[in-house]
Amino acid sequence: MKPRFFLTSLMLLSGFGHAFGQDSAEIVELVQASGCLSCHSVKEKIVGPALQDVATKYAGNVDAVGSLTQSIKYGSRGKWGRMAMPPHSSISAEDLTTLATWVMSHKP
Ligand code: HEC
Secondary structure, three states, X not given: OOHHHHHHHHHHHOOHHHHOOOOOHHHHHHHHHOOHHHOEOOOOEOXXXXXXXXXXXXXXXXXXXXXXXXXXXXXXXXXOOXXXXXXXXXXXXXXXXXXXXXXXXXXX
């Protein structure tokens, strides 16, 4: 098997290509390193809401990135259901903005 084909199959098998179709390697790495994917996926609700639903909900909000930055940093409860998101206080301001901008990039 050619290495390139092997890699592509692995990515497809893990659903990686599907979820991160248009995203850069840097953002994928940041999202993974930040642990977001244990509770979120782009298209489906897991513990937390599907990130594309978040982007849809805040699509008309001019300060969506700012407000999502706060939710990620300080945690969030009561907006989506019974589960709360714990705070992520160790993520830098710069990375928080990158993550919130990435979430908002999934508007359909
Ligand atoms: C332990 C599970 C868990 C982890 C880890 C987690 N989330 Fe969440 N997230 C949730 C839950 C549950 C909600 C819904 C909270 C609510 O109802 O207010 C949520 C909500 C959100 C929202 C919507 C907030 C709002 O104001 O409406 C965003 C954006 C978000 N998460 C992004 C992230 C990002 C980015 C990461 C990684 C740094 C992350 N989440 C990690 C569980 C998690």
